[in-house]
Amino acid sequence: MVQVTLLPELLAFIAARIVNYETEATEPFHRWEAPTVGEFAAVPLIRHWYETIGLRADGEIVRWSTDHREPYLGVRPVEERYDWLSALVEGARRWPELRALLPTRPARATACQCVGNPMFAAGKFICPACCGLEWVEA
Ligand SMILES: [Zn+2]
Numbered sequence: 804m805v806q807v808t809l810l811p812e813l814l815a816f817i818a819a820r821i822v823n824y825e826t827e828a829t830e831p832f833h834r835w836e837a838p839t840v841g842e843f844a845a846v847p848l849i850r851h852w853y854e855t856i857g858l859r860a861d862g863e864i865v866r867w868s869t870d871h872r873e874p875y876l877g878v879r880p881v882e883e884r885y886d887w888l889s890a891l892v893e894g895a896r897r898w899p900e901l902r903a904l905l906p907t908r909p910a911r912a913t914a915c916q917c918v919g920n921p922m923f924a925a926g927k928f929i930c931p932a933c934c935g936l937e938w939v940e941a
Pocket of ligand 1: 932937
């Protein structure tokens with residue numbers, strides 16, 4: 804299980820986004836997924852083919868079945884770095900407040916080889932090396 808540490812302000816921010824998810828919808832699919840936000844008490848960070856990965860107000864990162872061929876009930880833990888980090892990177896695009904949860908770029912970091920590669924443009928493949936951060940530790 805992955806749980807990020809949320810400062811009180813961010814905890815309150817996430818809790819408010821969960822409660823107000825439907826009224827704050829800016830895309831049709833936000834409205835479609837609003838019932839699951841309430842049911843699983845998590846804001847969606849990233850949507851994959853079969854699963855959505857979301858963040859709960861206590862900092863736990865969870866996933867749930869969306870259009871799965873073998874759907875499962877409830878939420879499952881997220882374990883892989885690629886899954887939780889790419890979800891936070893994507894979520895921070897919608898809510899810049901979540902940038903506080905991303906790792907700080909160290910001075911010795913270098914630009915990832917995915918930068919400028921159209922295969923890894925937003926909405927396409929997520930780079931397995933940097934998970935969307937666009938930098939890697941040298
Ligand atoms: Zn990369």
